[in-house]
Amino acid sequence: MHTLAGLGPFLRLILRRDRLRLTLWYGIAVVVAVGVAASIGATYPTQAARAGYAEEINSSPAEVFMIGRINAASVAGLVAWRVQGLVVLILGIASAFTVIRHTRTAEEDGYREFLGGAPLGRATPLAGSVIIALSANLATAVLIAAAFAALGFAAAGSVLTGAQFFAAGAFMTGVGAITAMLAATSRGASTLAVIVMSVFYAVRGTADAGGLPALSWVSPYGWLSRIEPYAADDVRPVLLALVFSAVLLTVATLLNARDVGAGLLPERNGRPRAARGLRGTISLTLRLSLGQLIAWSLALFAFGSLIGALAENTAEQLRESDALSGLADGPDPALAFIALVVYVFAQVVTLYGIQAILRLHREESSGRAENVLTAPVSRMRWAGGALVAAFAGTAVIQVAFGFGLGLMYATATGEPGQLAAMIAAALVKLPAIWLIAALAALLYGFVPRIAGPVAYAALGILFLLELLVELGYLDSGVLRVSPYTHMPPLPLGTFELLPVLVTTVLAAVLVIGASAGLRRRDITRT
Structure with missing residues (x-):
């Protein structure tokens, strides 16, 4: 049987099962981004107000750690800064959890074994969940970029903002795929994915707040912050993040050779008898x-x-x-x-x-x-x-x-x-x-x-x-x-x-x- 047999029906099954979940996760990201973009101009109507706000934010270590630095004091620049922290985290969690749900969780619940009775290829669950996650990220990125362009923001910066969000989601798609192969439980896979995301985000925050540009290269979120939409408009960090995501997905594909239901990380042996506190x-x-x-x-x-x-x-x-x-x-x-x-x-x-x-x-x-x-x-x-x-x-x-x-x-x-x-x-x-x-x-x-x-x-x-x-x-x-x-x-x-x-x-x-x-x-x- 081909390793990707049954991919089409499996994709339709994911969409059928997750139509509400996907709409909520990715829809919230779009609503937040577009809502902020539509209001920033009224909140800071003058160039002086925007410049003062940018100066205040960039001088606050807490704000810089949580979101990053404002690279342009224009309306579009403030929007790109204001939404990037929340949106990349929403897309990251949604992407990792989507992959884990249809790989590790399905195996843990016995759902994957049930599907094994159909002509389903070995790599189909992983490939199908990755395709759905990447497609949802791409649709979100396109909608946000189109909305920003419709609001009058520069087309190049709008496209790069969407690319920034897509790359962030693609990176966590790869992380979720790997943790799903490593951990023996869905809870362990989700926890590992969130830990990886949190560590990389904290490294980015530390680099920005501490003025350590070299440290930002350690984190994919640091790479994406260097895109600077509506300012530098640098496309190279996007390409770097996408290449890294492709490497993660390749590694996950290789790790998929494991036994179905088994994780690659060793599990600890439990006690032969339960303690009194566990009875x-x-x-x-x-x-x-x-x-x-x-x-x-x-x-x-x-x-x-x-x-x-x-x-x-x-x-x-x-x-x-x-x-x-x-x-x-x-x-x-x-x-x-x-x-x-x-x-x-x-x-x-x-x-x-x-x-x-x-x-x-x-x-x-x-x-x-x-x-x-x-x-x-x-x-x-x-x-x-x-x-x-x-x-x-x-x-x-x-x-x-x-x-x-x-x-x-x-x-x-x-x-x-x-x-x-x-x-x-x-x-x-x-x-x-x-x-x-x-x-x-x-x-x-x-x-x-x-x-x-x-x-x-x-x-x-x-x-x-x-x-x-x-x-x-x-x-x-x-x-x-x-x-x-x-x-x-x-x-x-x-x-x-x-x-x-x-x-x-x-x-x-x-x-x-x-x-x-x-x-x-x-x-x-x-």
Whole structure:
């Protein structure tokens, strides 16, 4: 049989299964890019305003680390800078996860073995998932480039901006393909891909913030930042990134010679007998999620430490800016800035809670849930592990974030009491995080097939509303639908118990509803 036999039907199958998932991931990237592009001109209408904004950003180590330097003070130059950080990360995660889903995840769930009964070539799953990911990236890049050109931006810069995004997605497509071959589980493959992306992005940020141009050549994101759309318009970094992506995909193709279902990285042998702490469904779920929890906690601790160290300097720069002074408004600009960051990162941590809940759907669709439930284990004991992992895990991550933030801010200000204040500021956002996770649980309890897309879409809509309000398209009153806005804005504001209790009770009600739905419906493998 040819190694690519059945490629056409397999491509149609991926599109059929992932039509909603692909639309959400790549559609959000297009909406963010076009929305920012359409608003920058009104936000900074004069050349003087744009030049002042560019100077302020380029003098802020935190901004330069997070996104990069502004290379041109034109409207198009500000747009290219403003969207590049978020869009390349969205496309990178979407691309890697798409490849992993139809290779490693399919093998882990037994879905790949089922497809093996059809005339499907050995290389077809990898090739098909890579083609879909690259095609989605290309369509996204074309749409963004066309939209930028339609807004009157220079054609060459618009094309290179699209090429920059395509190259970023292609790079992470290659990374996802390799990690899918290396890891023995989908969780391990996804974690490896995110770690690689995070390391390369941090290297780029360190090079830009530290003024180390030689270091930027270590990271593909550093190469792509040298394109400088609407300024230098250098096409060579795009070619370099595409060649590197081709090398990664070639390596993944060679690694695909492994046995189906097996990873190339050696797996550790477990103990012959389970420890006492693992003799239960909840403790087992917590043990399985431990690696992911540690990775999230370390990442948020690092981000918190960085923000705490730079809060004073960044807040003063924001305060002196006419356009950005509202981000650090009030008698203490540093605390106002930190309150904003804590608010934003609470929404990021919610992703972990949703993922922990959706683990139940993967266990159910793979058939592993049936094996557990044949033992004297109730459905609620089985599902309780995921609920504990979601609620307790997000609490641990928030503590890690608040600890890193408070430790560095207390060191910078010489006020030891700020450590406890920052941890409290992070923990007070937990009810809002739990409410969205409980929504995912409710959806899983009744309609598991749409639980993931709807929960992620709900969180994405809240992100989008924040962006549209920030850009002036919507009144701030629409944010009342967001549970995050009802949490006390610590460390700047005062603590109010009522919204915290109400939100916590709502989350508990949704969990109770989820348990009712799970008891009533059938456990299936679809």
